[in-house]
Amino acid sequence: MKVAVIGAAGGIGQPLSLLLKLSPLVDELTMYDLVNTPGIAADLNHIDTDAKVTGCLADEGFEGALQNADLVVIPAGIPRKPGMTRDDLFAINGGIISNIAENCAKSCPKAHILVISNPVNSTVAIFAEVFKKCGVYDPRRLYGVTTLDLVRANSFISELSGGKLQSKDLNVTVIGGHSGETIVPIFSHNSNSQLVSFYESLSMEQRDSLIHRVQFGGDEIVTAKKGQGSATLSMAYSGFRLAESLMKAIAGETNIIESAYIQLDQSIQGSTEVKSYIASKGLTDVEYISLPIKLGPRGVESIEFDILNHINENEEELLSTCLEQLKGNIAKGVDFVKGANATVQA
Ligand SMILES: NC(=O)c1ccc[n+]([C@@H]2O[C@H](COP(=O)([O-])OP(=O)(O)OC[C@H]3O[C@@H](n4cnc5c(N)ncnc54)[C@H](O)[C@@H]3O)[C@@H](O)[C@H]2O)c1
Numbered sequence: 222m223k224v225a226v227i228g229a230a231g232g233i234g235q236p237l238s239l240l241l242k243l244s245p246l247v248d249e250l251t252m253y254d255l256v257n258t259p260g261i262a263a264d265l266n267h268i269d270t271d272a273k274v275t276g277c278l279a280d281e282g283f284e285g286a287l288q289n290a291d292l293v294v295i296p297a298g299i300p301r302k303p304g305m306t307r308d309d310l311f312a313i314n315g316g317i318i319s320n321i322a323e324n325c326a327k328s329c330p331k332a333h334i335l336v337i338s339n340p341v342n343s344t345v346a347i348f349a350e351v352f353k354k355c356g357v358y359d360p361r362r363l364y365g366v367t368t369l370d371l372v373r374a375n376s377f378i379s380e381l382s383g384g385k386l387q388s389k390d391l392n393v394t395v396i397g398g399h400s401g402e403t404i405v406p407i408f409s410h411n412s413n414s415q416l417v418s419f420y421e422s423l424s425m426e427q428r429d430s431l432i433h434r435v436q437f438g439g440d441e442i443v444t445a446k447k448g449q450g451s452a453t454l455s456m457a458y459s460g461f462r463l464a465e466s467l468m469k470a471i472a473g474e475t476n477i478i479e480s481a482y483i484q485l486d487q488s489i490q491g492s493t494e495v496k497s498y499i500a501s502k503g504l505t506d507v508e509y510i511s512l513p514i515k516l517g518p519r520g521v522e523s524i525e526f527d528i529l530n531h532i533n534e535n536e537e538e539l540l541s542t543c544l545e546q547l548k549g550n551i552a553k554g555v556d557f558v559k560g561a562n563a564t565v566q567a
């Protein structure tokens with residue numbers, strides 16, 4: 222298993238690379254960035270685990286980092302400062318992502334790609350459009366990383382319960398996208414009945430404030446870091462969680478369910494049902510969404526869409542708002558590659 226981290230010297234890239242170096246599932250780890258990766262790789266190689274780490278710099282080109290990669294994890298780009306939205310990162314990070322996509326299309330078109338760089342609601346569409354232009358796109362292998370949202374939902378409801386609900390027993394479903402109102406936590410339906418009972422025992426104000434905290438959890442970190450970036454350690458943990466699950470699925474482990482922001486494509490079981498649900502809300506052109514997915518050796522096998530049949534009225538309203546916003550975010554990403562000002566060459 223060769224894993225490449227692009228943006229590996231950054232706030233997310235370094236701890237994520239550490240977690241990958243510790244994983245017995247990784248044989249080779251390449252760390253690519255504009256700066257500093259040879260030194261960081263040398264440091265990691267002193268850890269007595271078997272993964273071999275190489276640091277690659279931009280002036281050497283992408284090829285050494287990406288060639289034969291099975292998995293590419295991308296936290297390259299700029300993070301938010303207080304007062305910014307994720308969408309404010311679109312122009313810079315959009316260009317970075319389209320360039321990385323062009324190079325992945327050349328060097329590792331069959332790799333599984335995990336996009337962390339914000340705004341995820343748009344950067345995944347940018348990546349997909351570049352791959353389509355290059356004729357190498359397989360929607361089953363492209364994932365926008367939204368895991369941090371459900372990790373937060375688990376932490377926040379556990380905290381609110383005063384420890385009565387333990388995070389280790391929780392797996393809250395969060396659907397939609399990855400920014401503000403596009404993040405829709407589903408607390409009303411869960412296999413953990415204690416969680417649902419606790420949620421139902423909350424007042425409407427407490428429920429609203431819990432949902433708001435999950436939707437805007439990223440802002441808490443941006444504010445607390447006072448201009449020094451956004452979530453990095455919790456993101457590295459979350460990105461590793463998805464990467465590890467995927468590596469297990471590629472290795473043949475079955476019944477692995479995670480959530481990710483993916484394209485609704487006919488090659489993925491359940492896409493038609495999700496599209497019908499979206500159409501029933503009077504919406505079209507919402508081609509990407511984060512939902513629980515079953516992972517297999519070829520990537521996304523199916524969407525576990527049954528959750529959509531169990532959401533309550535309030536969650537349905539939140540989802541309608543989410544879908545409206547997603548539609549615009551996706552169109553902006555697609556237009557970035559296809560539109561009049563597009564700079565990407567096939
Ligand atoms: N999906 C999520 O849940 C989530 C969570 C947290 C942060 N993020 C996003 O992840 C991104 C990275 O955040 P961070 O805190 O690690 O930022 P950072 O600034 O600490 O690190 C980013 C790294 O990317 C590198 N980089 C920039 N342009 C590059 C290019 N063209 N090729 C290769 N590397 C390049 C930089 O040199 C830097 O080392 C941001 O866009 C942030 O908004 C997403």
Ligand SMILES: O=C(O)C[C@H](O)C(=O)O
Nearest residue numbers: 301307339439440451452
């Ligand atoms: O908030 C951000 O900008 C970073 C990230 O998307 C997060 O959710 O923490």
